Amino acid sequence: MYNRRDLLGDFASPKQIRTPSPQSSSQYHVLEEIGRGSFGAVRKVLHVPTKSIMVRKEIKYGHMNGKERQQLISECTILSHLKHENIVEFCSWDFEEQQEVLYLYMEYCSSGDLSQMIKHYKQEHKYIPEKMIWGILAQILTALYKCHYGDELLPLTTVYDRMKSPVKGKNIVIHRDLKPGNIFLSRDDSTSAVDRTENNVDYSQVVVKLGDFGLAKSLCNSIQFATTYVGTPYYMSPEVLMDQPYSPLSDIWSLGCVVFEMCSLHPPFQAKNYLELQNKIKLGKFERVPEYYSNGLNAIVHSMVDVNLKTRPSTFELLQDIQIRTARKSLQLERFERNLLDYEKELVNIEKILEKQAMDYERETAQLRERFVQTVEERAREVVSGKKVGKVPDTIYGHYERKVPKPAYHWRTRYR
Ligand SMILES: Nc1ncnc2c1ncn2[C@@H]1O[C@H](COP(=O)(O)OP(=O)(O)OP(=O)(O)O)[C@@H](O)[C@H]1O
Numbered sequence: 001m002y003n004r005r006d007l008l009g010d011f012a013s014p015k016q017i018r019t020p021s022p023q024s025s026s027q028y029h030v031l032e033e034i035g036r037g038s039f040g041a042v043r044k045v046l047h048v049p050t051k052s053i054m055v056r057k058e059i060k061y062g063h064m065n066g067k068e069r070q071q072l073i074s075e076c077t078i079l080s081h082l083k084h085e086n087i088v089e090f091c092s093w094d095f096e097e098q099q100e101v102l103y104l105y106m107e108y109c110s111s112g113d114l115s116q117m118i119k120h121y122k123q124e125h126k127y128i129p130e131k132m133i134w135g136i137l138a139q140i141l142t143a144l145y146k147c148h149y150g151d152e153l154l155p156l157t158t159v160y161d162r163m164k165s166p167v168k169g170k171n172i173v174i175h176r177d178l179k180p181g182n183i184f185l186s187r188d189d190s191t192s193a194v195d196r197t198e199n200n201v202d203y204s205q206v207v208v209k210l211g212d213f214g215l216a217k218s219l220c221n222s223i224q225f226a227t228t229y230v231g232t233p234y235y236m237s238p239e240v241l242m243d244q245p246y247s248p249l250s251d252i253w254s255l256g257c258v259v260f261e262m263c264s265l266h267p268p269f270q271a272k273n274y275l276e277l278q279n280k281i282k283l284g285k286f287e288r289v290p291e292y293y294s295n296g297l298n299a300i301v302h303s304m305v306d307v308n309l310k311t312r313p314s315t316f317e318l319l320q321d322i323q324i325r326t327a328r329k330s331l332q333l334e335r336f337e338r339n340l341l342d343y344e345k346e347l348v349n350i351e352k353i354l355e356k357q358a359m360d361y362e363r364e365t366a367q368l369r370e371r372f373v374q375t376v377e378e379r380a381r382e383v384v385s386g387k388k389v390g391k392v393p394d395t396i397y398g399h400y401e402r403k404v405p406k407p408a409y410h411w412r413t414r415y416r
Contacts, residue, residue: 027048028045028047028054029046029048030056031044031045032044034055037057037212039057041058042057042058043055043056043058044056053108053110054091055106055107055108055109058101058103060099061101061102074213076104078173078213081171082173082213084142084143086207087143088106088107088210089106089107091107092105107186108186109184109209111186113180113181113182113183113184113185114181114184114208115181118261118262120203121265127263127293128262132204133293134297134323134324134326135208135331136183137255138324141319142319142328143209143210144175144210144248144251144255145166145315145319147248148174148251149168149172149315150173151167156328156329159322160325161325163316163319163320165316174247174248174250174251175251176250177212177254178235180261182210183210184211185203185206185207186206186209233274233277233278238282238284238307239309249312249314252314252318253312256301256303256306259297259304260286260289263290263292263293264287264290269286282307283307284305286305297323300318300321
Protein backbone atom coordinates (compact mmCIF):
# COMPACT_ATOMS: atom_id res chain seq x y z
CA MET A 1 0.00 0.00 0.00
CA TYR A 2 1.29 3.45 -0.90
CA ASN A 3 1.03 6.49 1.23
CA ARG A 4 1.46 10.04 0.02
CA ARG A 5 5.23 9.96 0.34
CA ASP A 6 5.59 6.47 -1.18
CA LEU A 7 3.60 7.50 -4.18
CA LEU A 8 5.71 10.53 -4.86
CA GLY A 9 8.86 8.69 -3.93
CA ASP A 10 8.14 5.84 -6.29
CA PHE A 11 6.77 7.88 -9.14
CA ALA A 12 8.84 10.96 -9.12
CA SER A 13 10.60 13.58 -7.09
CA PRO A 14 8.13 16.12 -5.70
CA LYS A 15 9.57 18.62 -8.17
CA GLN A 16 8.00 16.69 -11.01
CA ILE A 17 4.51 17.59 -9.88
CA ARG A 18 5.41 21.07 -8.84
CA THR A 19 2.39 22.97 -10.03
CA PRO A 20 -0.46 22.97 -9.35
CA SER A 21 -0.22 21.94 -5.72
CA PRO A 22 -2.50 19.32 -4.17
CA GLN A 23 -5.76 20.64 -2.88
CA SER A 24 -7.97 19.07 -0.31
CA SER A 25 -10.81 17.01 -1.76
CA SER A 26 -13.07 18.69 0.80
CA GLN A 27 -13.05 21.75 -1.48
CA TYR A 28 -14.93 19.67 -4.04
CA HIS A 29 -18.49 18.42 -3.95
CA VAL A 30 -18.68 15.19 -5.97
CA LEU A 31 -21.43 15.04 -8.62
CA GLU A 32 -22.40 12.37 -11.15
CA GLU A 33 -20.09 10.01 -13.07
CA ILE A 34 -19.67 11.04 -16.72
CA GLY A 35 -17.58 8.16 -17.99
CA ARG A 36 -14.88 5.59 -17.34
CA GLY A 37 -11.33 5.44 -18.63
CA SER A 38 -8.80 2.61 -18.36
CA PHE A 39 -7.79 3.63 -14.81
CA GLY A 40 -11.08 4.58 -13.21
CA ALA A 41 -14.15 6.76 -13.22
CA VAL A 42 -14.46 10.34 -14.44
CA ARG A 43 -16.87 12.46 -12.37
CA LYS A 44 -18.19 15.96 -12.44
CA VAL A 45 -17.35 17.93 -9.28
CA LEU A 46 -18.29 21.33 -7.95
CA HIS A 47 -15.35 23.40 -6.75
CA VAL A 48 -17.09 24.93 -3.72
CA PRO A 49 -14.98 28.13 -3.25
CA THR A 50 -15.41 29.24 -6.89
CA LYS A 51 -18.73 27.46 -7.55
CA SER A 52 -17.33 26.14 -10.81
CA ILE A 53 -17.93 22.75 -12.36
CA MET A 54 -14.82 20.65 -12.93
CA VAL A 55 -13.91 17.08 -13.78
CA ARG A 56 -12.31 14.62 -11.39
CA LYS A 57 -10.38 11.80 -13.00
CA GLU A 58 -9.92 8.92 -10.55
CA ILE A 59 -6.83 6.80 -10.99
CA LYS A 60 -6.34 3.69 -8.88
CA TYR A 61 -2.61 3.33 -8.46
CA GLY A 62 -2.38 0.32 -6.10
CA HIS A 63 -2.08 -2.25 -8.87
CA MET A 64 -0.01 -0.18 -11.28
CA ASN A 65 3.35 -1.28 -12.55
CA GLY A 66 6.30 1.05 -12.95
CA LYS A 67 5.53 1.94 -16.56
CA GLU A 68 1.95 2.82 -15.81
CA ARG A 69 3.00 4.98 -12.88
CA GLN A 70 5.47 6.75 -15.13
CA GLN A 71 2.67 7.44 -17.60
CA LEU A 72 0.56 8.82 -14.81
CA ILE A 73 3.32 11.12 -13.66
CA SER A 74 3.91 12.07 -17.27
CA GLU A 75 0.26 13.10 -17.59
CA CYS A 76 0.41 15.18 -14.39
CA THR A 77 3.69 16.85 -15.30
CA ILE A 78 2.76 17.59 -18.87
CA LEU A 79 -0.71 18.86 -18.04
CA SER A 80 0.49 21.09 -15.22
CA HIS A 81 2.90 22.85 -17.58
CA LEU A 82 0.66 23.09 -20.60
CA LYS A 83 -1.47 26.19 -20.24
CA HIS A 84 -3.34 27.08 -23.40
CA GLU A 85 -6.90 28.03 -24.25
CA ASN A 86 -7.17 24.99 -26.54
CA ILE A 87 -5.75 22.50 -24.03
CA VAL A 88 -7.83 21.03 -21.18
CA GLU A 89 -6.62 22.83 -18.05
CA PHE A 90 -5.17 20.74 -15.24
CA CYS A 91 -6.32 22.38 -12.00
CA SER A 92 -5.07 20.33 -9.03
CA TRP A 93 -4.56 16.83 -7.64
CA ASP A 94 -5.05 14.90 -4.43
CA PHE A 95 -4.71 11.39 -2.98
CA GLU A 96 -7.15 9.10 -1.22
CA GLU A 97 -4.53 7.11 0.66
CA GLN A 98 -6.71 4.33 2.04
CA GLN A 99 -8.33 3.53 -1.28
CA GLU A 100 -5.09 4.12 -3.19
CA VAL A 101 -6.69 6.55 -5.59
CA LEU A 102 -5.15 9.61 -7.18
CA TYR A 103 -7.62 12.37 -8.09
CA LEU A 104 -6.83 14.72 -10.94
CA TYR A 105 -9.00 17.82 -11.11
CA MET A 106 -9.42 19.29 -14.56
CA GLU A 107 -11.40 21.78 -16.54
CA TYR A 108 -14.84 20.44 -17.45
CA CYS A 109 -15.61 20.42 -21.16
CA SER A 110 -19.38 20.80 -21.28
CA SER A 111 -20.00 19.89 -24.92
CA GLY A 112 -18.50 16.38 -24.96
CA ASP A 113 -15.81 15.34 -27.41
CA LEU A 114 -15.26 15.11 -31.15
CA SER A 115 -16.22 11.42 -31.28
CA GLN A 116 -19.68 12.35 -29.91
CA MET A 117 -19.96 15.19 -32.41
CA ILE A 118 -19.08 12.87 -35.33
CA LYS A 119 -21.61 10.32 -34.00
CA HIS A 120 -24.25 13.05 -33.80
CA TYR A 121 -23.77 14.07 -37.45
CA LYS A 122 -23.70 10.42 -38.54
CA GLN A 123 -27.03 9.79 -36.82
CA GLU A 124 -28.52 12.91 -38.41
CA HIS A 125 -27.16 11.83 -41.84
CA LYS A 126 -25.57 15.23 -42.25
CA TYR A 127 -22.09 16.48 -43.09
CA ILE A 128 -20.24 18.64 -40.61
CA PRO A 129 -20.11 22.16 -42.16
CA GLU A 130 -16.73 22.83 -43.80
CA LYS A 131 -16.22 26.14 -41.96
CA MET A 132 -16.59 24.29 -38.67
CA ILE A 133 -13.96 21.71 -39.70
CA TRP A 134 -11.46 24.45 -40.64
CA GLY A 135 -12.16 26.15 -37.30
CA ILE A 136 -11.59 22.93 -35.33
CA LEU A 137 -8.41 22.16 -37.31
CA ALA A 138 -7.07 25.69 -36.71
CA GLN A 139 -7.71 25.41 -32.97
CA ILE A 140 -6.03 21.99 -32.67
CA LEU A 141 -3.04 23.32 -34.63
CA THR A 142 -2.63 26.26 -32.25
CA ALA A 143 -2.71 23.78 -29.33
CA LEU A 144 -0.18 21.55 -31.11
CA TYR A 145 2.04 24.58 -31.77
CA LYS A 146 2.26 25.01 -28.00
CA CYS A 147 3.03 21.28 -27.58
CA HIS A 148 5.50 20.90 -30.46
CA TYR A 149 7.41 24.16 -30.00
CA GLY A 150 6.70 25.04 -26.36
CA ASP A 151 5.72 28.52 -27.49
CA GLU A 152 2.58 30.62 -27.72
CA LEU A 153 1.25 31.45 -31.17
CA LEU A 154 0.72 35.19 -31.62
CA PRO A 155 -2.70 36.34 -32.85
CA LEU A 156 -2.90 37.34 -36.50
CA THR A 157 -3.29 40.97 -37.46
CA THR A 158 -4.03 40.14 -41.07
CA VAL A 159 -4.14 36.78 -42.86
CA TYR A 160 -0.94 37.82 -44.68
CA ASP A 161 1.15 38.23 -41.51
CA ARG A 162 4.57 36.64 -41.75
CA MET A 163 5.02 34.11 -38.96
CA LYS A 164 8.37 33.96 -37.20
CA SER A 165 9.97 30.52 -37.40
CA PRO A 166 9.68 28.80 -34.00
CA VAL A 167 12.80 27.95 -32.03
CA LYS A 168 13.36 24.21 -32.37
CA GLY A 169 14.29 21.77 -29.65
CA LYS A 170 12.55 23.48 -26.70
CA ASN A 171 10.34 21.37 -24.39
CA ILE A 172 8.68 19.32 -27.08
CA VAL A 173 5.53 17.47 -26.12
CA ILE A 174 4.12 14.87 -28.45
CA HIS A 175 0.52 13.98 -27.74
CA ARG A 176 0.86 10.42 -29.15
CA ASP A 177 -2.82 9.59 -28.80
CA LEU A 178 -4.65 12.12 -30.95
CA LYS A 179 -8.11 10.75 -31.69
CA PRO A 180 -11.65 12.20 -31.71
CA GLY A 181 -12.26 10.94 -28.13
CA ASN A 182 -9.34 13.02 -26.83
CA ILE A 183 -10.42 16.25 -28.48
CA PHE A 184 -12.92 17.85 -26.12
CA LEU A 185 -15.47 20.52 -26.83
CA SER A 186 -16.37 23.30 -24.50
CA ARG A 187 -18.32 26.51 -24.37
CA ASP A 188 -16.74 29.80 -23.36
CA ASP A 189 -18.90 29.84 -20.23
CA SER A 190 -18.33 26.16 -19.34
CA THR A 191 -17.14 27.00 -15.84
CA SER A 192 -20.58 28.21 -14.89
CA ALA A 193 -22.18 26.16 -12.13
CA VAL A 194 -25.35 26.07 -14.17
CA ASP A 195 -25.11 23.03 -16.36
CA ARG A 196 -26.72 22.63 -19.74
CA THR A 197 -28.31 19.56 -21.28
CA GLU A 198 -25.97 17.50 -23.44
CA ASN A 199 -28.63 17.22 -26.17
CA ASN A 200 -28.59 20.95 -26.71
CA VAL A 201 -25.00 21.35 -27.87
CA ASP A 202 -24.59 24.08 -30.46
CA TYR A 203 -21.50 22.76 -32.24
CA SER A 204 -20.96 26.01 -34.16
CA GLN A 205 -20.18 27.80 -30.89
CA VAL A 206 -17.78 25.34 -29.28
CA VAL A 207 -14.15 25.84 -28.31
CA VAL A 208 -11.83 22.89 -28.96
CA LYS A 209 -9.65 21.56 -26.12
CA LEU A 210 -6.94 18.98 -26.55
CA GLY A 211 -6.93 16.56 -23.63
CA ASP A 212 -5.97 13.15 -22.29
CA PHE A 213 -2.22 13.47 -22.46
CA GLY A 214 -1.94 10.10 -20.69
CA LEU A 215 0.15 8.73 -23.48
CA ALA A 216 1.98 11.91 -24.34
CA LYS A 217 5.73 11.95 -24.14
CA SER A 218 7.71 14.97 -23.10
CA LEU A 219 11.03 15.15 -24.88
CA CYS A 220 14.00 17.26 -23.82
CA ASN A 221 14.90 18.25 -27.39
CA SER A 222 13.93 17.58 -30.96
CA ILE A 223 16.69 15.02 -31.57
CA GLN A 224 15.62 12.83 -28.70
CA PHE A 225 12.76 10.65 -29.88
CA ALA A 226 10.52 8.23 -28.12
CA THR A 227 10.53 4.76 -29.55
CA THR A 228 7.71 3.16 -27.65
CA TYR A 229 4.14 3.70 -28.75
CA VAL A 230 0.82 2.84 -27.24
CA GLY A 231 -1.99 4.30 -29.25
CA THR A 232 -5.28 3.79 -31.01
CA PRO A 233 -4.55 1.78 -34.20
CA TYR A 234 -6.94 3.74 -36.50
CA TYR A 235 -4.90 6.91 -36.07
CA MET A 236 -1.45 5.33 -35.73
CA SER A 237 1.21 6.61 -38.14
CA PRO A 238 3.15 4.22 -40.42
CA GLU A 239 6.55 5.13 -38.92
CA VAL A 240 5.28 4.15 -35.47
CA LEU A 241 3.94 0.89 -36.88
CA MET A 242 7.37 0.24 -38.34
CA ASP A 243 9.10 0.97 -35.02
CA GLN A 244 10.78 4.05 -36.42
CA PRO A 245 11.56 7.09 -34.27
CA TYR A 246 8.50 8.90 -33.08
CA SER A 247 8.30 12.63 -33.82
CA PRO A 248 5.77 15.50 -33.67
CA LEU A 249 4.96 14.63 -37.30
CA SER A 250 3.24 11.48 -36.00
CA ASP A 251 0.69 13.78 -34.31
CA ILE A 252 0.16 15.44 -37.70
CA TRP A 253 -0.63 12.06 -39.28
CA SER A 254 -3.16 11.33 -36.51
CA LEU A 255 -4.68 14.81 -36.83
CA GLY A 256 -5.03 14.28 -40.60
CA CYS A 257 -6.93 11.03 -39.85
CA VAL A 258 -9.17 12.92 -37.40
CA VAL A 259 -9.95 15.64 -40.00
CA PHE A 260 -10.68 12.95 -42.58
CA GLU A 261 -13.10 11.35 -40.11
CA MET A 262 -14.82 14.70 -39.49
CA CYS A 263 -15.45 14.92 -43.25
CA SER A 264 -16.27 11.29 -44.08
CA LEU A 265 -17.69 10.29 -40.67
CA HIS A 266 -15.37 7.26 -40.62
CA PRO A 267 -11.58 6.90 -40.26
CA PRO A 268 -9.45 6.78 -43.46
CA PHE A 269 -8.14 3.28 -42.81
CA GLN A 270 -10.57 0.57 -41.76
CA ALA A 271 -9.94 -3.15 -41.59
CA LYS A 272 -11.26 -6.36 -40.13
CA ASN A 273 -8.08 -7.12 -38.25
CA TYR A 274 -4.90 -5.49 -37.01
CA LEU A 275 -2.68 -6.91 -39.78
CA GLU A 276 -4.95 -5.62 -42.54
CA LEU A 277 -5.12 -2.21 -40.85
CA GLN A 278 -1.33 -2.15 -40.52
CA ASN A 279 -0.89 -2.88 -44.24
CA LYS A 280 -3.38 -0.21 -45.27
CA ILE A 281 -1.69 2.39 -43.07
CA LYS A 282 1.78 1.50 -44.39
CA LEU A 283 0.50 1.87 -47.95
CA GLY A 284 -1.13 5.18 -47.05
CA LYS A 285 -3.77 5.04 -49.79
CA PHE A 286 -7.20 6.36 -48.93
CA GLU A 287 -10.14 7.94 -50.69
CA ARG A 288 -10.93 11.61 -51.29
CA VAL A 289 -13.02 13.32 -48.64
CA PRO A 290 -16.68 13.55 -49.82
CA GLU A 291 -17.33 15.83 -52.83
CA TYR A 292 -19.33 18.06 -50.49
CA TYR A 293 -15.97 19.43 -49.30
CA SER A 294 -13.54 21.70 -51.17
CA ASN A 295 -10.37 20.57 -52.92
CA GLY A 296 -8.44 22.70 -50.42
CA LEU A 297 -9.71 20.68 -47.46
CA ASN A 298 -9.08 17.42 -49.28
CA ALA A 299 -5.54 18.55 -50.17
CA ILE A 300 -4.64 19.48 -46.60
CA VAL A 301 -5.92 16.12 -45.27
CA HIS A 302 -3.89 14.24 -47.90
CA SER A 303 -0.79 16.31 -47.12
CA MET A 304 -1.07 15.40 -43.44
CA VAL A 305 -1.77 11.70 -43.95
CA ASP A 306 1.41 11.25 -45.97
CA VAL A 307 3.60 8.17 -45.49
CA ASN A 308 6.69 10.16 -46.43
CA LEU A 309 7.97 11.98 -43.34
CA LYS A 310 10.03 14.34 -45.51
CA THR A 311 6.98 15.75 -47.30
CA ARG A 312 4.51 15.58 -44.38
CA PRO A 313 4.05 19.18 -43.11
CA SER A 314 4.93 20.30 -39.60
CA THR A 315 2.51 22.20 -37.33
CA PHE A 316 4.30 25.42 -38.27
CA GLU A 317 4.02 24.73 -42.00
CA LEU A 318 0.33 23.89 -41.70
CA LEU A 319 -0.27 27.15 -39.86
CA GLN A 320 1.10 29.00 -42.91
CA ASP A 321 -1.72 27.63 -45.08
CA ILE A 322 -3.91 30.52 -46.21
CA GLN A 323 -7.10 28.64 -45.32
CA ILE A 324 -5.84 27.91 -41.82
CA ARG A 325 -4.87 31.57 -41.45
CA THR A 326 -8.33 32.58 -42.66
CA ALA A 327 -9.94 30.17 -40.18
CA ARG A 328 -7.79 31.56 -37.35
CA LYS A 329 -8.57 35.15 -38.29
CA SER A 330 -12.26 34.32 -38.51
CA LEU A 331 -12.14 32.74 -35.03
CA GLN A 332 -10.35 35.81 -33.68
CA LEU A 333 -13.02 38.09 -35.20
CA GLU A 334 -15.85 35.92 -33.82
CA ARG A 335 -14.28 36.14 -30.38
CA PHE A 336 -13.85 39.89 -30.77
CA GLU A 337 -17.53 40.19 -31.71
CA ARG A 338 -18.53 38.06 -28.70
CA ASN A 339 -16.41 40.25 -26.44
CA LEU A 340 -18.02 43.38 -27.90
CA LEU A 341 -21.48 41.94 -27.28
CA ASP A 342 -20.50 41.09 -23.68
CA TYR A 343 -19.15 44.61 -23.27
CA GLU A 344 -22.36 46.06 -24.67
CA LYS A 345 -24.42 43.94 -22.23
CA GLU A 346 -22.23 45.16 -19.40
CA LEU A 347 -22.75 48.79 -20.47
CA VAL A 348 -26.53 48.29 -20.60
CA ASN A 349 -26.40 46.90 -17.04
CA ILE A 350 -24.29 49.84 -15.85
CA GLU A 351 -26.75 52.22 -17.51
CA LYS A 352 -29.66 50.56 -15.69
CA ILE A 353 -27.86 50.84 -12.35
CA LEU A 354 -27.03 54.50 -12.98
CA GLU A 355 -30.60 55.29 -14.03
CA LYS A 356 -31.88 53.71 -10.81
CA GLN A 357 -29.33 55.70 -8.81
CA ALA A 358 -30.40 58.93 -10.55
CA MET A 359 -34.06 58.20 -9.84
CA ASP A 360 -33.33 57.42 -6.17
CA TYR A 361 -31.38 60.66 -5.94
CA GLU A 362 -34.22 62.70 -7.42
CA ARG A 363 -36.79 61.06 -5.16
CA GLU A 364 -34.68 61.68 -2.08
CA THR A 365 -34.03 65.36 -2.90
CA ALA A 366 -37.74 65.87 -3.70
CA GLN A 367 -38.68 64.37 -0.32
CA LEU A 368 -36.20 66.62 1.47
CA ARG A 369 -37.43 69.68 -0.42
CA GLU A 370 -41.02 68.85 0.50
CA ARG A 371 -40.15 68.38 4.17
CA PHE A 372 -38.26 71.67 4.17
CA VAL A 373 -41.17 73.58 2.60
CA GLN A 374 -43.62 72.02 5.11
CA THR A 375 -41.44 73.04 8.05
CA VAL A 376 -40.98 76.59 6.76
CA GLU A 377 -44.75 76.94 6.20
CA GLU A 378 -45.43 75.60 9.70
CA ARG A 379 -43.06 78.12 11.24
CA ALA A 380 -44.51 80.96 9.12
CA ARG A 381 -48.04 80.08 10.36
CA GLU A 382 -46.76 80.08 13.96
CA VAL A 383 -45.20 83.54 13.48
CA VAL A 384 -48.38 84.94 11.79
CA SER A 385 -50.62 83.57 14.57
CA GLY A 386 -48.33 85.17 17.17
CA LYS A 387 -47.26 81.92 18.68
CA LYS A 388 -43.87 81.66 20.27
CA VAL A 389 -41.59 80.13 17.65
CA GLY A 390 -40.15 76.92 18.91
CA LYS A 391 -36.77 75.47 18.26
CA VAL A 392 -36.01 74.63 14.70
CA PRO A 393 -36.97 70.94 14.36
CA ASP A 394 -34.25 68.40 13.83
CA THR A 395 -35.53 67.56 10.36
CA ILE A 396 -34.55 70.95 9.07
CA TYR A 397 -31.05 70.79 10.48
CA GLY A 398 -28.55 69.61 7.98
CA HIS A 399 -30.88 70.09 5.06
CA TYR A 400 -28.49 72.41 3.34
CA GLU A 401 -25.36 70.70 4.58
CA ARG A 402 -26.55 67.23 3.74
CA LYS A 403 -24.77 65.78 0.82
CA VAL A 404 -26.92 63.33 -1.09
CA PRO A 405 -24.43 61.38 -3.16
CA LYS A 406 -24.92 62.70 -6.63
CA PRO A 407 -24.61 60.06 -9.34
CA ALA A 408 -21.81 60.63 -11.77
CA TYR A 409 -24.15 59.99 -14.63
CA HIS A 410 -27.69 61.22 -15.09
CA TRP A 411 -30.00 59.74 -17.69
CA ARG A 412 -31.39 63.19 -18.49
CA THR A 413 -27.98 64.48 -19.50
CA ARG A 414 -27.47 61.59 -21.90
CA TYR A 415 -28.93 63.26 -24.98
CA ARG A 416 -27.57 66.73 -24.38
N1 LIG B 1 -12.27 17.24 -19.06
C1 LIG B 1 -13.35 16.53 -19.40
N2 LIG B 1 -14.53 17.15 -19.60
C2 LIG B 1 -15.63 16.46 -19.95
N3 LIG B 1 -15.65 15.12 -20.12
C3 LIG B 1 -14.50 14.44 -19.94
C4 LIG B 1 -13.29 15.09 -19.56
N4 LIG B 1 -12.30 14.16 -19.45
C5 LIG B 1 -12.88 12.98 -19.74
N5 LIG B 1 -14.19 13.13 -20.03
C6 LIG B 1 -15.14 12.07 -20.41
O1 LIG B 1 -14.98 10.98 -19.51
C7 LIG B 1 -14.98 9.74 -20.21
C8 LIG B 1 -13.73 8.93 -19.86
O2 LIG B 1 -12.60 9.67 -20.26
P1 LIG B 1 -11.09 9.17 -20.16
O3 LIG B 1 -10.28 10.16 -20.87
O4 LIG B 1 -10.75 8.88 -18.75
O5 LIG B 1 -11.11 7.78 -20.85
P2 LIG B 1 -11.02 7.34 -22.35
O6 LIG B 1 -10.30 8.35 -23.18
O7 LIG B 1 -12.42 7.00 -22.77
O8 LIG B 1 -10.17 6.03 -22.22
P3 LIG B 1 -8.60 5.89 -21.92
O9 LIG B 1 -8.42 6.08 -20.45
O10 LIG B 1 -8.31 4.50 -22.34
O11 LIG B 1 -7.89 6.92 -22.72
C9 LIG B 1 -15.12 10.07 -21.68
O12 LIG B 1 -16.47 9.90 -22.06
C10 LIG B 1 -14.77 11.52 -21.79
O13 LIG B 1 -15.54 12.17 -22.80
